[in-house]
Amino acid sequence: MKILDKFKEICAIPHCSFDALKLRDYLVDFAKSNGFSVEVDEFDNIYAIKGEPKICLQAHYDMVCVGDAPNIELIDDGKILRAKNSSLGADNGIGVAIMMEMITKFDNLELLFSANEEVGLIGANGFNKKIKSGRLLNLDSEHEDGVFIGCAAGELIEAKIPLKMVKYSQKLFELSIGNLPGGHSGLEIIKDIPNSLKIMAEFIAKNGAKLVNIEGGERSNSIPVNAKAVVMCDKISWIDKRVKVKELGIGNEILEFGDNILALINSFAQGVRSYDENLNIVRDSINLSTIKNEDGFIKVEFFARSMSETGLERIKFETKTLANLAGFEVSFFERSGAWTPNVGEFANVVLGFMQENNPKVKFQAVHAGLECGVFVAKQNGLEAASIGPNIYSPHSINEHLEIDSLEKIAKVVEKIVAYYQN
Structure with a gap:
């Protein structure tokens, strides 16, 4: 699976919060090499755009380093991906890897790789550009049964x-x-x-x-x-x-x-x-x-x-x-701040694609911070939703990713981005 390969490449690059500049530069080069216009702001957020996008994908590229991280030794048994004696960084490296895959497939796309989310949403709070497309799909959720449209204040x-x-x-x-x-x-x-x-x-x-x-x-x-x-x-x-x-x-x-x-x-x-x-x-x-x-x-x-x-x-x-x-x-x-749930046109589109293969999917809120809540508060009229594969015990040495779940979510993201290409 190409996305899993991309994630494994990310794992080889140190990217703890406050120490992720090597991964920042890697992502900048990757986006530019695929024809995207790229800007890096003073908070180390990476904003990339190509064509006339109608959707923006967003993930943060820092990780919580616990145990031996950032030295990540992967254990892949074909069903579960984990790390030996360290956090895995699937939160939110998996979202980053999905975005990298979409970069190679679509010509009308907006992207935001935000910085230092795990240490107080620093990148999101500092970001001052307008999301041109008006639709934000965040890839930082950790449960395949939900389309998340609300989050906690912290x-x-x-x-x-x-x-x-x-x-x-x-x-x-x-x-x-x-x-x-x-x-x-x-x-x-x-x-x-x-x-x-x-x-x-x-x-x-x-x-x-x-x-x-x-x-x-x-x-x-x-x-x-x-x-x-x-x-x-x-x-x-x-x-x-x-x-x-x-x-x-x-x-x-x-x-x-x-x-x-x-x-x-x-x-x-x-x-x-x-x-x-x-x-x-x-x-x-x-x-x-x-x-x-x-x-x-x-x-x-x-x-x-x-x-x-x-x-x-x-x-x-x-x-x-x-x-x-x-x-x-x-x-x-x-x-x-808290992100108050709001079901709009975009959220319903995301829910529809998620339910195609999993009828159990429903709108949910999460008892954690999500950057889309910050972006929605900043930009009047911005629609947002958050999805992601099953990731268990993030921020710990027990963090692990369900590989089949990643494949499902990746296909959904591709369908959503394709829907907004015309």
């Missing part, structure tokens, strides 16, 4: 407290957690995947230990896989087999606000906050994402999502109130 919440040490002397222990399942903090938040930071904080508190240091998590939009800490206590008596313990000797100082940090983490409710039974989707959720030692502070990051703006504001208020009670200063970053 925002990063940072709580920070000074990194100050005070004298204290007791036995010193090094703690570590690793190799938890991980997963996407929106799409998979309903699965109650274990959070390494919550496990670590509970372990420390139940052993009556004092914090010397704590760090963990990988990305703001991923459920944490790893965590490590150094603590002081008389002995480790409360056991959790997921936590590895190593005695280091005697220490001489602890974090002044260590108890505040543990209180915040242990009182924070991870996961789904409310569920919409009518849409059969999570309405509100929040993920404890990372803990970092940075710029003289301990910084705790949360990522909140809601299918409504009012829901997002409620979660932000609750989290800020809790963090303030624990003595933290709170800031907000990387806001993305």
Whole structure:
């Protein structure tokens, strides 16, 4: 399958968020070599156009790098494609590969390869050109049974407290957690995947230990896989087999606000906050994402999502109130708005082609951010829909792609683009 071959070529080019310039240049050269006019803006978005297009295809070309990524060793058994001990990058390299295939087949086409989606929709928020065709087909969805016409609002919440040490002397222990399942903090938040930071904080508190240091998590939009800490206590008596313990000797100082940090983490409710039974989707959720030692502070990051703006504001208020009670200063970053579902002419065309081979396909919304929501908000009258093949456990070392599903979606995309050639 040519698209799968193209995806494998993409996997050989490092393209982690904030470090995808090699893939950017590769895509620019590919589009130009097929007769497209290409522009790259200051945000590293790639805009390409040829002929008189009536449809624009869009995907982001950065990936969440977990495990050994960007060194991706592919495992292909003919049915499932995965990577050995790393994220696969099917999110959204598969969308990019489909677009590359369409580049070779059609003369009237508009394309947008957006940059740094996984770290706050940076490329989409910075893009300032008009989508000439007025129709946007996003290829960043991960379920073949849906035509997605709505997405959640999201925002990063940072709580920070000074990194100050005070004298204290007791036995010193090094703690570590690793190799938890991980997963996407929106799409998979309903699965109650274990959070390494919550496990670590509970372990420390139940052993009556004092914090010397704590760090963990990988990305703001991923459920944490790893965590490590150094603590002081008389002995480790409360056991959790997921936590590895190593005695280091005697220490001489602890974090002044260590108890505040543990209180915040242990009182924070991870996961789904409310569920919409009518849409059969999570309405509100929040993920404890990372803990970092940075710029003289301990910084705790949360990522909140809601299918409504009012829901997002409620979660932000609750989290800020809790963090303030624990003595933290709170800031907000990387806001993305909710995309309210709207069934128009274009969405119905997409649904019709999707249902030709799969009658189960229906309109859906997704509890995650989609760039088309940003583009629709920016451009009055722009119609958009999002589709994609079955991709499981994105943003984790368990990410894998269903190859038959890719073939189905690729054929649908080709039919849709062909429909808009006349």
